[in-house]
Amino acid sequence: MQGNGLENTGRAPAVLTARRAGLVGCTHCGKVHARGRERCARCGARLESRDERSLQRVWAWWFAGLVVYVPANLYPMLVTTMLGSTSQSTIMGGVIDLMHHGSYGVATIVFVASICIPVGKFLAIAYLALSIRHRVSMSAHGRQVLFEAVEFIGRWSMIDVFVVAILSSLVQLDFAASIHPGIAAVSFALSVAFTMLSAQSFDPRLIWDASEEDAA
Template sequence: MSAPVVTARQAGLIGCAQCGKVHRDGAVTCLRCGSDLRPRSAARLQAVWAWLVAGLVVYVPANVYPMLKTSSLGRTTESTILGGVVELMHHGSYGIAGIVFFASIIIPIAKFLAIIFLALSVTRQVRMSHHYRHKLFHVVEFIGRWSMIDVFVVAILASLVQLNFAASIAPGIAAVSFALSVAFTMVSALSFDERLIWDADPVPAE
């Protein structure tokens, strides 16, 4: 359908990932938007890996330690992320249980796997086409922030339910490590230069 596509890099030029302006080789900052133009390289992938590992490490205490401490009439119960989901299901709120399960367990794990896969695909041969990997990256980028839902839920519950003896809710330490895990994986995805997906492609698309 179209003429073969040449990338800015193949033409010996540098394209700005923020605004698209094309610069001569050797340019450091974009003349139009002031963004950093340093060339993407496998070394930049190290930042992706580092943030990802950090995110994985703090994801462990996020699941082990309690997210919520509920005290009602003198009895205190602590619940973890998974415990909270199970509790919601016991109450019959399957929809909400689904949202929380999806946001705090499925999305983070899927995100870890997706970033690992994308980072590996830059240096290795993979089956998935560039278009699908490009889409996958955009899904990861878009969906990452939604994992914060559970942290917000804990904050709202803790601020709202302070009815002295009748019922009170306090946040657990897992809320902190979960928030950190979400933030670290977001930084990991943001440090991934999506153009690396296409750089590995020697043959023009279409």
């Protein structure tokens, strides 16, 4: 018995995407329309099958976030004044101080939220953007999961900024003790915001297009 074309070529059947089916979904409200319509019937947003300028915005926000992330680690995050003596702490310096005081759990949280997650986001976003134009070993589904994970955990990088804001508002005892945010707090907040904008600028539909091109 003669097999079909897929058996002869040894290729997996192509995934039926909305683009192949002649459909386009609204990125604002999710309503699906037939291709050819310019505006969404529900929310009035402009309909685009693919955002071809997506990668340009991704890289622009990515580089902006990387530029401000460097001073966020080099300059002090906290400026503490106690009985006239002033000390400054960087992010890594604060982690080391917490470990010296036995607060290993808090030190781990700060290290993961302020060092591991931001660096991981930079690497993940760059990997996703590069995978659109180059062959990668990860499947399209795996890249989609990675994209959703980056979008979800991005906001949790602000934990360090929240801690600085809370301490600065609570510890204001004039000469006895006071805590003020350092210049690194602003840089770190900007870095988190820029990387979140970079992830949100990414059009995940491009992932599946790249997968189809590799399969072809």
